Amino acid sequence: MNHHTQNEVMAEESKSFFNEFGMYGVGLAIVTSFVLLITT
DSSP: OOSHHHHHHHHHHHHHHHHHHHHHHHHHHHHHHHHHHHHO
16 A cells, blocks of 8 residues: 555655746746736
């Protein structure tokens, strides 16, 4: 019974996702916050 395998796979996928798109995600969040500040 391997209940931890799915969580481990998800953790690895999230790690690779943040490693590949981390900086892009940060930049996108900053741009989004600026747009929200301007439009409101």
